Amino acid sequence: MKPQYYKITIALSIIALIFVARLSYLQLFTDRYALNAANTSIKTHYDIPQRGVIFDRNGKILVGNQPAYEISYTEALMRPDFDTLDFCSLLKISKTDFITKIKSIRKEEYFSKLTPITFIKNLNREEVARIQEIIFKYPAFNIVSRPVRQYEVSTSGNLLGYTNEVNAGDIKKDSTYYRPGDIAGKTGVEKSYEKFLRGEKGVQFIQKDIKLRDVGPYKDGTLDVDKVIGSDITLTIDYDLQRIAEEMMVNKRGAIVALDPKTGEILAMATGPDIDPNIFVGSNKSRDIYRLGKDTFNMPTFDRSIQAGYPPGSTFKLLTALAGMQMGVLDENTVFPCGGGFNYKGLRIKGHGGAVPMIPSIQVSSNCYFSYAMLAIINKYPGNPSKGVDEWRAIMKSFGLGDYMNNDLAVGAPGKIPSGKYYEDYQRRIYKGAGIDKDVKDWSPLSTGAIFDGMGQGDILVTPLQMANFTAAIVNKGWYVTPHIVKSIDGKPNPDPRFKVKHKTLVTNPHYYDVVMKGMEQVMLAGTGRSLKSKDFTQLAKTGTAQVPQGKDNSIFVLAAPAENPTIVVVAVMEHAGFGATWAGPACTVIAEKFLTGDIKRENLYKKMINGSFMSEYRRQEIARLKKKGWYKEPNKDSLKILQIQDSLKFIKDAALRAELLYKKDSLQIRLNLKSKK
Structure with a gap:
């Protein structure tokens, strides 16, 4: 044999020895193959931990757990002598139902003969007690304790979220943990803090005899893994x-x-319409969740507090003022020719306030003043409006606008802050449509609509949470902490480093904020929000009335209180409700009043809000939309009567809910008073 063949032979021999040695080690000295699910003499039992409890900041339980049971099926453990009729009698199901269920299990994407898969859910304790005595006769089936959520409140379904059985996508994302039949958070806090709330499953390896009867733990339980209960949040x-x-x-x-403007902690985040989270539990929850998702009229699963981008209207004038001062194109004493409103190259915007400086213009919410201010921003660099817009845009983004907020909420929207390129492209389309061959670099603030950005219309979109955040940055004089929803985990402060950073804005001069806040103070003392002035605390605010194409204006309001050292920021957006101080304003001041004084002192504002309804305007808009698409059919008289009855019943239900909530509040106060007297 030639020498080179000796080398090849030796190399192959060494490789073969390594392979044999490794295989021997795995088979003889470890449990990797002994515990392989193919070995049906070892049964794997998963112990499902209880999910963590969700509390509010004051220790009130919002979401807890209640016991629930199910039966799992492992096909590899099915005996040849399995008595189908006897088993069906035990579970009180028909043989047809049994066969149908087994067939559906086999069709599941992640079906394996070796993996336990849910056969039947939602068994109560009485059923489990009856079945438990006999189920040992059917080793392919096993009782599994799987706690289900119990909601202690009847609101905030979008914020809290819900849990449901994992799908193929969930298993694919985390195949090391999830198995078919497992439960995971699907929306809200349940989703965003899933890995904390779910805990860790326990694993027990049970040895079986030749007849597949349990004979005890494998290797005396030394390989078992204890379950870890989910973290409380x-x-x-x-x-x-x-x-x-x-x-x-x-x-x-x-x-x-x-x-809280100092910490970024979200104190309230309500969306309308709301969801009662209790529909997320029970035997009909899948149907109810599907129904909610298909409601295209109310869109209850669309969390408008973080997913809806709104034109911010006049609330945005606060940022226009700051950007203009930072860019050096105006100051607090700048006066624009606003005697008869805004007039520029044929464009006329009706206005009020007259030719006055910045603070009075904020006070009366002058459209004219802030349109001229935006024009000055755009024209900062003559012949290059994009450069001015991009500088303005960078300032807006430093306030957390135009981007996802990178927080601990399950969903969100970035909003929209246009760039110079956006308007160049817009102008290009205008020229192309008119057949004009012209350079778009020196685009027109009028034809593109960029001039309307200064008063919060134009192409700007902001979520309510972003509005609250930029208001916090203003009252903090140039910084904010990313808004977040979780305060602590298992009693320890939220460890997420994102919520410990002070983000600095590009408006760096504290005096600029003083000017804007003086304007906000005047809004409440003598301006557009004066009707909402409180006798118990001082306020900084700005009204907003945003025009929208669908119908009536959106009512918007931003508020911070107390004025001398704000500890709360409140923002409200009421779609198609009209003037900002009429509807959004009362909502903001009621929340601030409750937070700062511990009570609602102006009951008239509260009652106005809980009794107000804009459903007729929403229905009018929906009918107009359907007619435009050719889908609308005029209801007959009987249908109209049914709608009127449904409306009446809904009003009664809503009134009953409000009365129940107020009763619970009063009852709690009485109990607390009695407790304190004791």
């Missing part, structure tokens, strides 16, 4: 504020958001 939410906000959003669309 304390939210930043103050449920008293949250409940009041949800009550005020009944029969309205929009959102109310309150946060």
